[in-house]
Amino acid sequence: MTEKKVRALCLFSGGLDSMLAVCLMKKQGIAVDGIVFTSTFYDLTTALKSAKQLGINLIQKDFTTDIIGLIKDPPHGFGKGINPCIDCHALMFKRAGEYMKENGYDFLCTGEVLNERPMSQNKKSLRVVAETSSFGDYLLRPLSAKILPPTQMEIDGIVDREQLEDLQGRGRKRQMAMAKDFGLTSYPSPAGGCKLTEPSFAKRMKDLKEHEGINNLKNIDFLKIGRHFRFIDGTKLIVGRNHSDNEYIIANVNKAENYILHAANVKGPFAILPKKSSPESLELACSICARYSDSQENEATIIRVKFLEDENLVSVMPMQQEQINTLLI
Template sequence: MTRVLAMVSGGLDSLLAAKLIKEQGIEVIGICFKSYFFSPENAIKMCKQIDMPLEIVDFSEEHFEMVKNPKHGYGKNMNPCIDCHAMMMTYAGELLEKFNADFIITGEVLNQRPMSQNKRSLDLVKKESGFSNKILRPLCAKNIEPTEMELNGLVDREKLLDISGRTRTAQIELAEKWGIVDYPSPAGGCKLTEPNYSIRLEDLMENRKNIEEKDINLLKYGRHFRLSPNAKIVATRTEEETINAKKCITKEDIVFFPAKFAGAMIAIIGNPSKEEIEFAAKVAGRYSKGKNEETLEVKYGHYTKPLQNIITVKPATEEELKQYMINN
């Protein structure tokens, strides 16, 4: 029996591609990738809808090394889509033997994304993967040259599709036909495609040599202010952000809280100077109920230890915040 590996992103297109091949009586195993910038959560939910087993591959460290310097550059933000897709296909190709599978399928659609899914980019991804003769794109197969899988009869080309462009009409109709109702928006879940996140990541890469997973995760929360190469402030906005940010800071980091007013958690990451510590206290004052006070007291100290230091400051002004804010 023919068996294939389906690269599943967690979006609708990749699931439809897998379902289309399953409809031909072919066994399909889902392959999903986990990195610092995207999770397998949506893929897990989606695969259950078509009763498809899923293998999760964590390639976080290697993926981040590629993100630092992608061979084919970035997209609109910090998203190296061509290199990322090629890396995924390489991993999937190396799994063919493990699962005794015949080829790989993806949910890519010709010209759906102008930079990463045009004819040249799709061909380039196949070539860079090292498994170009083992990759089939069922949703747009009739718009491109037949693969060896179609030519040798492993899959029926006549039952494949010719979807092209950015319209989603065909995909939505297929989803309704197959009873697939719970699927995310086409934007996907990759943080690297988000402008604000990309700006923060670029700043982190420019100012820190030894970047850890916690540093990357912290980029998701709060407001960020770059004071110097050695110090950055993170100001949370909600209780949920505070809870999540606390998972990303260490006992080496300094936290600030207004002494007599409710306010956000302020953390300074790195090795701050005396002046930078004072400014962090001013930021804590600004993002508190005491922001309109002439002066206020702010407690601070290393995270996980009692905050025994107190400093009196004037809350930061909007002009001061804008001077250092990485983004909003």
């Protein structure tokens, strides 16, 4: 009778740590698939590239509803941006655990390294994540396993603890040496891939959460482009920064609910303002739009204000930079 091959499901970001976790499992003859959670906040390029290099199957699971729910109310709070990392990890592990059970894997593994990240990879966080996910008993951290309590997989002998590692802290020397030993020719630098950790995006996301709310995915996607302004009465204005922003605005704006603003007599950006805005906000918006057009500082600019088939021309002076700064998100 042939022995059933042990199968692991690795939570796979495509960073060096998760690549090494896969390599450590493969070294023991364990079959590994990767799983990555997708959302509008997360760039998959690294995961896809690294999975290809390792020759592993990468399962993609949509995580959008889950992560938006956590941003609304994260039980363990946020990191420096608007990143609910502890709860996000726990929920990813839970979803991965559910997938593991449904698809006959033996356990989950991750590339987490003890104390590598201050918020999400200290001993307490690793424990909280394991407990909250409901799949803690199936969770192996091969890179730090030797300095963590033995898991059931090690106790049962389906994973050889001796062949696991004892990494901790932020230094990357040992990881790089291991990468060399495993013949990994290229691997990404440690920088993220999650927009929720980026300060400027986090600021816009917090503003959106406070005002319009974060249920509308289109509103979230707009945070990735343009300049964003919030007026005192709560009105939001988005102004394109370059040709690609302008194209995005034209292609994606909800024309039934927004004005589209654009300089009529000189070159300038496209801008979006809600149709329900007050006349005062409309004038402010035109003035900002003029500021980013090619008109001179003290020169009146004609802004075309379009709503569906209606068009009006508004003459305004470009807003002064000091005032602009007070409205920028």
